Amino acid sequence: MGEVRAAIRFILNDEDVALDSVPATRTLLDYLRLERRLKGSKEGCAEGDCGACTVLVGRLRNGELIYRSVNACICFVGSLDGAHVVTIEHLSAPDGPLHPVQQAMVDHHGSQCGFCTPGIVMSLYGLWMTSPDPSTSQVETALQGNLCRCTGYAPIIRAGQAISQYGAPAVDPLVAERARIKARLATLGGGRRVEVGQGRDRIIVPASADDLASAYLDNPEATLVSGATDVGLWVTKFMRDIGPLIFVGEIDELRGIVEAEGALVIGAAVTYAEAADAMVSRFPQLAELWGRIGGTQVRNMGTIGANIANGSPIGDTPPPLIALEATVTLRRGGARRTLPLENFFIAYGKQDRQPGEFVESVQVPLLPAGERFACYKISKRRDEDISALCGAFRVALDARGHVGSVRIAFGGMAATPKRATSVEAALLGQAWTETTIEAALPAFATDFQPLTDMRASAGYRLLAAQNLLRRFHLETTGGGQRLTREVA
Ligand SMILES: Cc1cc2nc3c(=O)[nH]c(=O)nc-3n(C[C@H](O)[C@H](O)[C@H](O)COP(=O)(O)OP(=O)(O)OC[C@H]3O[C@@H](n4cnc5c(N)ncnc54)[C@H](O)[C@@H]3O)c2cc1C
Ligand code: FES
Ligand code: FES
Incomplete structure (x- = not known):
């Protein structure tokens, strides 16, 4: 480990802030309202849903200063090192004209x-x-x-x-004074690990991926925090004491998106918003899904790496990524291993990850020409809702119009994101016709015994999954029409 800085530094509106002590799970909203008496940002839900706490967070990205809306209620102060936080109070003085x-x-x-x-x-x-x-x-x-x-x-x-x-x-001040703010932000960083607090209140902001690897090996009990759109709720809703925390969201090596050897390689800390262009341009079939993951603030905060790492059976990215044969690279200390994403999910709440091991990147092979692919999210609300189920379908037909290869993966149908291997077997080698589809439908009950919960009943889930296969078939044979919507 190199030199350590013992303060979290950021700009709040026009003020330089340096905190050498802050509870590890202090949210930005509590910091603003309770410590700074900046009460313009409201607490509605404290779980990232309502947006009443929205602030802008500016970050230097490739020399540019980019502002994104985030939910202050689930954003931890420790994650803000090097950022410019802009609250509603910054827009106009109490006695000045309105913005x-x-x-x-x-x-x-x-x-x-x-x-x-x-x-x-x-x-x-x-x-x-x-x-x-x-x-x-x-x-x-x-x-x-x-x-x-x-x-x-x-x-x-x-x-x-x-x-x-x-x-x-x-x-506008944030645009007109960009050069000045960029210069101030540039002095905040410095490539050093930031470490504040002791015991449960210890906060570590690693300087690099190597530094993260050693910090996590030394502290395997620590909670990794990326965008905090899951972890934030453990604190605000479940009152869990999850410190010490290691913040991974701003580690450069985890933030890249590159195309290499026929695959898109996405760093674990890339947010949905940052990945949108790269993903949707290569996989236009994901445009609708991408625009329906959370809301804008959640897409600005939440990361693909953590959507995988959390092992949730209802995360939206694992089904399409499994259908696309994605692999995930894990790192522990200096050792790396890469495995098919579907093998990462072992059982409910159990992933193939050792103490001190973290998700480094996910590799998504590009689709060969001619392959059909689609992904459908079913949720009660169109926007800002978790899936009841999410299904991804991929099929390649041979010259005779028979199924040469097929991969189908679902979320919301089992304890983990899971392939529909019996359905796949029923389709493989068969003519891609309505008769084949109908004959394959009973296999869904072999692959999945879904739960009944507040999002959907077991019966609804099974029927919807079957209907999604029908829909995919119709769309690939010209019998259906796809509705898509612009993505942010
Ligand atoms: C209002 C709201 C709406 C949402 N809507 C959706 C939705 O539509 N679809 C959906 O799929 N999800 C949704 N989510 C859930 C959440 O946004 C996603 O799961 C997101 O991808 C989590 O990313 P994060 O960076 O915020 O994770 P964090 O909360 O930072 O971390 C989540 C988990 O991953 C671990 N972790 C983080 N980074 C790493 C790493 N590099 N290696 C190993 N472990 C790591 C953490 O320790 C934690 O266990 C929603 C959440 C909210 C609050
Ligand atoms: S208070 Fe509702 S999103 Fe933050
Ligand atoms: S909730 Fe009352 S104005 Fe929007």
């Missing part, structure tokens, strides 16, 4: 009780800085993670589209 986003909300009657309003303003602010004249669909996407229970969304969307009538992003 263009605020004025648009007032003039378009975008607020009633006002509880959701700071979060909505921050989401719209983040959008307006990059898209001053957004389409309705862009505004809707930016607000996927913001719930309003009294105004109704039409006035808010109108406000979101009118902001540029009240001012231009070019003269």
